Amino acid sequence: MNLDEIIKKDNLEGFSKNEVFDDLFNIKDYSSQRLNLCFELFFREPTYHMLHEMYMDYSEFSENEKIFFWSKYGGLLEEKNSNDCLELILYSLRIDFFGDANTEREAWTSLIEQNLNKNAIKRILEHSGPVSYRYKSKIYKKYLNQIDMHQSILISLYTSLIDFNGMISFEEARNTFIKLDIKEKSEIYCFVEEYIFNYNFKNVEGFKKLIKKYYCLQTR
Template identity: 35%
Template sequence: MNRKQYIATRALFDEDDLTIVGILWDDENLSNVEKLNLSFDFFERSPEYGICSELNMYFSELTSEEKNTLLDYYKKYLKSDKPEHKKQIKYSLWVDFFEDPQTVAETWNSLIGDCKDEHILRELLSVSGPVPFDKKDELYLKLIKDKTNHEAILDSLVGSFFDVYGDINMQRARVILPTLKIDKTSEKYIKLNKKLKEFQSKEEYWKSLEGKGN
């Protein structure tokens, strides 16, 4: 069943796609796989973060295979040439899955797994700030040999330090950062390099901001 058939079957012609996704997840006549396929059919037409958020609400109720189906869709959009779809998927990974300690390890491991597509891996690194640093570090070690990946590693380090829920190993970051073959005059490089030298921990940095209105 595709979205047009579902809309016709349920007479949902006047509802927007986000509302329909909410309705179909309460539809006991559909399997979870059917719900996932339909949800992404609607997302294809309406790339809204709200649809991703709706899916995240049911993530814990899915089987391992069903979770993999959802994440396979995410990887598909990470690799796509559809900027708005990719933007919403990356935001969802960042706030729904990577910032949540209940889902971050499972989601990261599933997405990385045996993935050999470095384009996907770079996209994941760009929103990986909240992921436990040791997990990111394993990926850095795999990708750092190719300088094409260095900008994504920088983005990951920046998120690891500056994201509210970012996770960083200051010592390792100080080792990795100077080895990256990137534009070292860029604002993000200079800012991160300065903070790594100025502070002994991320907590010390955040404490320094108290009362500054930042």
């Protein structure tokens, strides 16, 4: 049965999309096709609730379900233009999968090993604050010779610094930063430069000082 047939069969018309999602995700009758149905519903009317519920149940996924799940995330990340689905996927990655030590490595490798296009790699980098620095640094090195990737590498360094759970190696970050060819010295650029060259570790007082200095960053 397709999604519309299931909604009709189970008398789910009139229910919120999140309620419909919960039924699809938890009713055993649909276990073999639940992820396909859930993503179909998500693409129709996306909410973070749907992605978070899948994250909460991720450890129970079969290997085939995990492959399917990450193929959906990867496909959205490769899209040229931003949209509501993509923005929620990025939020889910940063807050749930990258921010959880139990899923961080698997989420990262499951995406990177798909050989995604540059649109996807840029987005992954820009939302990779909580990811272990040793994973990110491999991607930095791979793309440092491509100037069109430098802005995303800079943003990755920035989010690694400001994210509460952000992971960064100051010595390696300096070596990466000096190789970036960025013409416009934005506040993000100046913040990263001043932070990594004045401190050797994430420093609360230093952070407060710089975030106050670069006022516009407070609203990001």
